[in-house]
Amino acid sequence: MDWQYFWELFFGGLTRGSIYALIALGYTMVYGIIELINFAHGEVYMLGAFTALIVAGALGIYGFPALAILIIAAVVAVIYCAAYGLTLEKIAYKPLRDAQRLSPLISAIGMSIFLQNYVILAQTSDFMPFPNLVPQPEFLEPIAHIMGASEVLIIVTSAVAMAALTLFIKYTRMGKAMRATAQNRKMAMLLGIDADKVISLTFVIGSSLAAVGGVLIASHVGQVNFAIGFIAGIKAFTAAVLGGIGSIPGAMLGGLVLGWCESFATGYISSDYEDALAFALLVLILIFRPSGILGKAKTQKV
Amino acid sequence: MRKGWFKVLVAGLAVAVMACPAFAADTIKFGVAGAHSGDLASYGLPSANAAKLVAKMVNAKGGVLGKQVEVIPQDDQCKPELATNAATKLVSDGAVVVLGHICSGATKAALPIYKEANIVLMSPSATNPALTQSGDYPNFFRTIASDDQQARLGVDFTIDKLGKKKIAVLHDKGDYGKGYAEYAKQFIEEGGKGTVVLFEGVTPGAVDYSAVVQKIRNSGAEAVMFGGYHPEASKIVQQLRKKRMDLPFVSDDGVKDDTFIKVAGKDAEGVYASSSRDVSSLPLYKEAIEAHVKEFGAEPGAFYKEAYAASLALLNAIEKAGSTDSAKIMNALRTEFVETSVGKIKFDKRGDAEGVGFSMYQVKNGKYVELK
Numbered sequence: 037m038d039w040q041y042f043w044e045l046f047f048g049g050l051t052r053g054s055i056y057a058l059i060a061l062g063y064t065m066v067y068g069i070i071e072l073i074n075f076a077h078g079e080v081y082m083l084g085a086f087t088a089l090i091v092a093g094a095l096g097i098y099g100f101p102a103l104a105i106l107i108i109a110a111v112v113a114v115i116y117c118a119a120y121g122l123t124l125e126k127i128a129y130k131p132l133r134d135a136q137r138l139s140p141l142i143s144a145i146g147m148s149i150f151l152q153n154y155v156i157l158a159q160t161s162d163f164m165p166f167p168n169l170v171p172q173p174e175f176l177e178p179i180a181h182i183m184g185a186s187e188v189l190i191i192v193t194s195a196v197a198m199a200a201l202t203l204f205i206k207y208t209r210m211g212k213a214m215r216a217t218a219q220n221r222k223m224a225m226l227l228g229i230d231a232d233k234v235i236s237l238t239f240v241i242g243s244s245l246a247a248v249g250g251v252l253i254a255s256h257v258g259q260v261n262f263a264i265g266f267i268a269g270i271k272a273f274t275a276a277v278l279g280g281i282g283s284i285p286g287a288m289l290g291g292l293v294l295g296w297c298e299s300f301a302t303g304y305i306s307s308d309y310e311d312a313l314a315f316a317l318l319v320l321i322l323i324f325r326p327s328g329i330l331g332k333a334k335t336q337k338v
Numbered sequence: 339m340r341k342g343w344f345k346v347l348v349a350g351l352a353v354a355v356m357a358c359p360a361f362a363a364d365t366i367k368f369g370v371a372g373a374h375s376g377d378l379a380s381y382g383l384p385s386a387n388a389a390k391l392v393a394k395m396v397n398a399k400g401g402v403l404g405k406q407v408e409v410i411p412q413d414d415q416c417k418p419e420l421a422t423n424a425a426t427k428l429v430s431d432g433a434v435v436v437l438g439h440i441c442s443g444a445t446k447a448a449l450p451i452y453k454e455a456n457i458v459l460m461s462p463s464a465t466n467p468a469l470t471q472s473g474d475y476p477n478f479f480r481t482i483a484s485d486d487q488q489a490r491l492g493v494d495f496t497i498d499k500l501g502k503k504k505i506a507v508l509h510d511k512g513d514y515g516k517g518y519a520e521y522a523k524q525f526i527e528e529g530g531k532g533t534v535v536l537f538e539g540v541t542p543g544a545v546d547y548s549a550v551v552q553k554i555r556n557s558g559a560e561a562v563m564f565g566g567y568h569p570e571a572s573k574i575v576q577q578l579r580k581k582r583m584d585l586p587f588v589s590d591d592g593v594k595d596d597t598f599i600k601v602a603g604k605d606a607e608g609v610y611a612s613s614s615r616d617v618s619s620l621p622l623y624k625e626a627i628e629a630h631v632k633e634f635g636a637e638p639g640a641f642y643k644e645a646y647a648a649s650l651a652l653l654n655a656i657e658k659a660g661s662t663d664s665a666k667i668m669n670a671l672r673t674e675f676v677e678t679s680v681g682k683i684k685f686d687k688r689g690d691a692e693g694v695g696f697s698m699y700q701v702k703n704g705k706y707v708e709l710k
Contacts, residue, residue, distance in 0.1 A: 041556045048548035055545055161379060163569050165601045180582050181555065187548075257546050258576045259601045261569070263377065267543045302549035303556075308511065308539040310549075 044182050045303040046296070051187045051256070053295020054194035058249035059272030060279070060287035061201065062121075062242030068218040068282035069238050070133065075144040076124055077246060078269020079151035080117050082262060084247030085166070085254040086155060087113040092167050106169035106255060113247045120151075121243025122236055130232075148269075155262040163261045166254040186256040193252060197245060198288050205284065210237060218282070271314075278318055280331020289329055293317075365408035366401070366656060368393060368649075369428035371438030371448065372463075376415035378567070380597055382440040384638045385462050385645035386411050389437050391629045392649035402656050414439055418447035425451040433457060434662045435652045437645060442466035442485075443513040449475050456664045458671070460652055462644035465591065466517050470688040477664065479671055479689040481648040481680060482641070483696055485514070485590070488612045489521035489565075491696050492588050495610065496561050497532045499698075500586055506536035506559035508550070508574070510566030518565030518590050535559050542570055551577045554585075564589045568598035572606070579605045586610060594699055594706055595640050606701045615697045616708045617643065617680050622650075626679040644694075647678030651685075 059081050066074045088109035095105045128147045132140040170186040183191075205211035216224040217234045225231050253268070254260050271294060279290025294314055301313035321329060370389040373382030386409075393407040401407055410431055412424035421444035428436055429451060435458045439445040445464035452459045453475055460479040461469075467484040469475065496502050505526055509519035516539065526532045536557040540550050551574065554562060562578070562585060564571055571593040578587070587609045594611035602609070617623045626646040630638040652667075654676045659666035675684045683691045699706040 038556070041552065044552040044555070045549055048546075048552060051548065052545055161376060163377075163572070163597060163601050165603055168603075180580075184580050186580075253545060257573055258603070258605075259569070259572060261377070263543065268545055271545065299549040302538075303553055306538060307541065307550050307553070310541055310544070 041303065045299045047183050047187065047191075048303075049296035049299030050292065051183075051190050051295070052299060053275075053292035054190050055249050055253050055268070055291075056272045056275040056294050057288045057291025058194050058197065058245045058252075059268060060275040060291045061198070061284065062246050063273050063276040064279070064281055064284060064287040065214075065238050065242050067276070068284075069214065069221075069235055070129070070140075071137070072129060072140050073144065073273065074124075074129075074239075074242075075141070075269070075273075076128070076147035076151060077242065078265035078267075078272070079148050080120055080124075080243045080265070081246040081250040081268055081272075082155065082260075082265030083120055083151065084113040084117045084250030085260045085264065086159060086250075086262075087116045087247070088251040088254060089164060089166055089260050092169060096167060102167075102169045102171055105167075106251075109169070110248065110251045113251050114244045117243040117247030117250075118240045121239040121246075124243075125236060125239040130235075148265075152262050152265070159262070161262060163259050166258050166260050168258060169255045186252075190252045190256060193248060197248060201241065201245070202284065210234070214238065274315070274318055278321060278328055280325075280328025283328065283330045283332070286328055286330035293329070365406045366403065366653075366662065367410055367431060367433045368407050368652070369410050369412060369431070369433030369436035369438070369457075371412045371414055371421065371424045371428060371436055372440035372444075373416040374411060374413035376417075377569070378416040378441065380595065381463060381640050382413075382416070384640055384642035385437060385440060387630060387634060387638060388462075388626070388642050388645035389649045391626070391633060392646060392653065394633075395629070396653050402653050403660070403662075407653060412438075414444045414448070416441035416444050418443050421445070421448040422451060424448065429455040429457060434656065435460070435667065437462065437648050437652065439464060440641065441514065442469065442517070445469060445478075446513060449478060453477050458652065458655075458664055458667050460648045462648045463591075463641040466513055467521070468517075470690050473688065476689070477668065479648075479651075479685050479691070481644045481651065481678070481683065481691045481694060482591075482614060483694050484690060485517045485565075486521045488590050488696050489518050490525055491612050491698060492518075492563055492590070492610075493522050493525040493529065493532075495612075495698050496563060496586070496588050497526070497529065500561060500588075502561035502586065503532045504535045504558055504560045505532055506538075506554045506557055506562045507534055508536075508554075508562060508564045508566075509539050510542050510570050511539040512542070512566065514592060515564075515566030515590075519563070522563050522565065540566075540570060540574070542566075547574050547577050548581070550574070551581050551583070554578070555581065555583055559585065561586045561588060564593070566590070567592035568595045568601070571609075572598050572602035575602050575609060576605045588612075591696075596706075599701055599704055599706070606704070609701045610698055610709075611701075611706065612696045612698050613706075614644065614680065615695050620679065620681060622677055623679040643679040647680040647683065647691075650678045651676050651683065 062077045091109040091112045128143045172185045213229045275290035275294045276287045279286030393409045414421040414424040425448035442464040465485045467486045507519045509515040589611045591613045594613035599606045655667045655670035658670040658674050671685045683693045698709045
């Protein structure tokens with residue numbers, strides 16, 4: 037077996053999987069709390085990339101160093117996307133919280149279409165170049181053919197973000213409130229938890245992670261377009277289902293599994309079947325574990 | 339009194355009946371179908387502009403058959419399902435001839451509708467070989483050479499000029515890109531001078547292409563040939579360069595678009611792409627460009643000159659045919675030479691323009707330069 041080739045594919049899959057995982061977290065957290073599939077989540081990722089592009093363009097004029105631009109652009113993108121996520125929840129989902137389950141789903145699809153068209157109108161329908169903001173340090177040059185600086189950055193940043201999220205959920209008061217709300221919203225409210233606040237926070241965190249993913253991937257592939265959120269969103273949603281929707285470690289695992297599956301399918305079989313094999317895996321896993329790899333089977337309360 | 343009313347009624351009806359066709363035939367309806375919005379709008383909008391400018395010029399000179407030319411644009415976003423809608427709309431609007439569609443997939447989907455309605459269709463950009471070579475669509479013409487010609491040029495260029503023997507052939511799984519790639523593969527294998535070490539389709543819009551890029555490295559390819567459009571090409575080229583692979587990238591007309599250079603930036607340098615021959619010295623070409631700059635204040639984009647030529651050829655054929663009858667228009671297209679912005683052309687039996695062809699271009703200092 038050609039191990040070098042294997043590792044090349046492994047890290048390629050890890051990079052891609054990390055991005056899927058970052059976006060999948062937003063899907064899974066929202067689903068865990070209000071059982072809504074937020075189809076506009078992919079668009080938040082796209083908005084993150086666009087915001088970073090605009091900020092980077094503006095800062096580039098003033099001759100900031102690349103890394104500073106990347107950090108400022110990422111921070112602005114996170115703030116913007118958090119605001120978008122919050123607004124999305126307030127406008128499109130909160131009024132429908134007590135409606136039947138299909139209504140917020142349609143509302144989510146509507147928001148997704150709205151946000152795409154909003155970007156076409158306000159920005160452009162063209163492909164835009166995204167500046168290369170990740171400097172390539174000398175010591176990474178020997179492994180540049182396996183991983184560039186931008187890939188290392190993607191893997192490290194996602195790992196840090198996921199670790200921080202896990203700690204937040206496990207050890208803070210707000211994290212505890214989130215877990216409680218996810219378990220039983222009514223009961224949590226009776227015990228004095230402000231469920232509205234928890235739900236808003238969930239959207240803010242999910243959108244921020246998506247924004248980070250958007251900025252990272254844009255600086256990695258070097259281009260942005262209004263439609264990038266669609267495929268990334270679908271894939272991340274798949275990752276969330278694969279890992280067990282509602283489960284946070286599940287989303288991370290699902291993202292990585294999907295990334296590796298696609299990468300190895302391309303490398304060892306054919307990229308013609310990249311998507312086919314990824315979804316075949318999804319079907320297989322769901323046959324044997326209907327609630328995903330780490331999902332808990334829900335018993336129907338009577 | 340009753341009789342009088344009756345007469346008025348009959349007269350009124352007669353006038354009304356006469357007025358209808360007369361009103362409909364008042365203008366020569368010139369349909370323009372293609373991507374006017376969406377991802378690939380940069381391929382379609384220049385053609386719509388070309389049609390408007392040619393119509394304006396012809397109208398200023400008194401029109402065609404003594405009637406004014408009316409341009410009816412229809413957007414298909416290069417999507418087959420929208421193309422059939424656009425075609426149906428143009429047919430019901432009474433288009434005499436149609437310029438379009440832009441993308442091969444959309445053209446293929448729309449063609450049966452035009453054939454049914456017996457309307458002449460001329461594309462400035464749909465290069466799928468089967469559109470003319472299958473012989474299924476006598477009403478289809480084009481002012482651009484077909485893909486197999488591009489693939490032939492690309493293969494000869496890669497093997498003979500660049501001296502590369504091991505070639506990785508990629509495509510975007512679409513009609514246009516896959517067609518190019520399959521012809522390239524066929525020509526490489528038939529020629530016997532090179533080998534195809536990798537033949538793969540990539541998924542358009544995927545998050546990244548690093549796995550495919552690693553596969554290219556692993557295959558030991560000396561050159562990459564890609565069939566498809568600029569969004570995928572720019573991503574693949576950027577990732578190749580990021581992985582420190584400096585092998586030549588040879589592609590097609592879908593990549594010879596300035597958006598490719600804009601998006602791929604410095605990684606675009608040295609990329610080869612084939613496209614229609616440089617005709618910038620032709621007087622009609624210069625006239626076409628000047629008209630565009632004057633009207634829209636900018637240089638035209640992709641397929642503009644082909645669309646300008648197609649518009650001239652179509653309107654000329656109607657004039658020469660002396661009627662809006664499709665059979666006569668087709669006959670005129672096949673027999674009468676016409677001066678256009680891509681040279682003096684007429685069409686062969688299958689609908690391909692005689693006298694148009696491809697050249698290889700390379701990105702040098704942020705611009706495509708024709709290689710002679």
